[in-house]
Amino acid sequence: MPKVIEINCVTGEEVEREMTDKELEHYEAIKEAYESKAE
């Protein structure tokens, strides 16, 4: 599972977490589009 480094600009807190379903869906869609264009 791809990871996200998230920085809260108010608290300054930085955490590493897994992508949410929505983030992962977008990530996979762009990855697929890029790979198909590169072929």
Add this chain to the structure above:
Amino acid sequence: MAISNLGGKNRWVEIASSSPTSGTSVSFTSIPQYGRLQLVWFALDTNTSNAALFYATFNNDTGSNYAYGKLAENSTPVTRLVTTGKDTNINFGGLFTASQGSGKLLIEQANEIFKTISFSHFTGVINSDQPSCLIGDGIWNSSSAVDRIDLTINAGTFKSGTIKLYGSN
């Protein structure tokens, strides 16, 4: 302009900073409202074995709301690249292993009802058909104030470098 005014309106302040050594995405959240936001990345490197596509989104918006044109330069004459007029992200081109990409993204009217963007990205290349210098200009079609920016690579993870977010009113 009087010197005393130089420290007031229009001065840039650092909002947040990250030096990612892992992760495929760096997400700046809860961004305070500023008229202008500028993201600056310096010497970003990845652990990919090849090129990774490097891109941004605002406010977790994954719809086709980004429109821009960009010019890319490599070892051949300037190549004009144009999007379809709408895209699901802002594509800065590639980050290549051990080539350390740097650049900036400026968002104007970041808390107004329309947003304009301009960006540049510079990197070394691993073969001559990949752009080493890219500049672009466009819009984000949203009336929402920018409160989140995600920078993502589509392969591997971040290895080194810094990303800083600045704001100005």
